[in-house]
Amino acid sequence: MKIVCIGRNYADHAAELGNAVPAEPLFFFKPESAVLHKDHPFAIPEWTDDCHFEVELVVRMERAAKWISEEHAGRCYTHIGLGIDFTARDVQSALKAKGKPWEKAKAFDGSAVVSRDWVPLADLGGNVQDIRFELLKNGEVVQSGHTADMLFPIDALISHVSKYSTWKTGDLLFTGTPAGVGPVKPGDRLEGRLDGRSMFTVDVR
Numbered sequence: 700m701k702i703v704c705i706g707r708n709y710a711d712h713a714a715e716l717g718n719a720v721p722a723e724p725l726f727f728f729k730p731e732s733a734v735l736h737k738d739h740p741f742a743i744p745e746w747t748d749d750c751h752f753e754v755e756l757v758v759r760m761e762r763a764a765k766w767i768s769e770e771h772a773g774r775c776y777t778h779i780g781l782g783i784d785f786t787a788r789d790v791q792s793a794l795k796a797k798g799k800p801w802e803k804a805k806a807f808d809g810s811a812v813v814s815r816d817w818v819p820l821a822d823l824g825g826n827v828q829d830i831r832f833e834l835l836k837n838g839e840v841v842q843s844g845h846t847a848d849m850l851f852p853i854d855a856l857i858s859h860v861s862k863y864s865t866w867k868t869g870d871l872l873f874t875g876t877p878a879g880v881g882p883v884k885p886g887d888r889l890e891g892r893l894d895g896r897s898m899f900t901v902d903v904r
């Protein structure tokens with residue numbers, strides 16, 4: 700299983716980090732070892748001083764796909780989840796400045812929170828580009844997103860990635876984060892909500 704993450708898929712988030720809006724989807728990978736074990740706390744790595752949450756809608760691939768068109772990409776998934784793409788922002792910024800890959804900042808153990816439950820798309824109204832989600836930190840909403848605001852719709856992301864890397868059943872697509880990303884500190888509690896449903900809570904230590 701692999702995790703494909705999309706960078707800069709919401710204009711307001713690209714702007715908050717001072718990034719230009721991309722001309723095509725920007726993607727990177729997290730390994731399976733990045734998935735935070737269910738119900739485990741998230742431990743901030745000792746080598747970062749600025750670890751950020753990024754809440755993201757997650758799609759689980761239910762079939763393999765290679766060179767799939769955007770038109771047909773919707774056949775690859777039926778359920779929607781929610782996750783966090785934890786990012787060591789200080790490390791990422793240093794790597795970006797040198798033009799180096801981001802893996803150290805993005806692919807570390809525990810950096811991928813994946814909801815335990817998956818909601819049938821039909822229960823969310825059936826339109827993957829009309830879903831609301833949010834992240835609460837210590838009970839306050841810090842990120843609020845809507846999939847209509849994506850720069851590249853989910854089916855376009857699936858199609859684009861499939862030109863380079865074959866989708867396998869069980870692969871996860873993290874679809875990018877809206878504005879509002881920020882740091883975590885020990886003692887914080889994060890809760891993700893998808894269309895009002897509580898999908899996960901993560902304690903930070």
Ligand code: ZN
Pocket residue numbers: 704705706753755784873875876
């Ligand atoms: Zn992200």
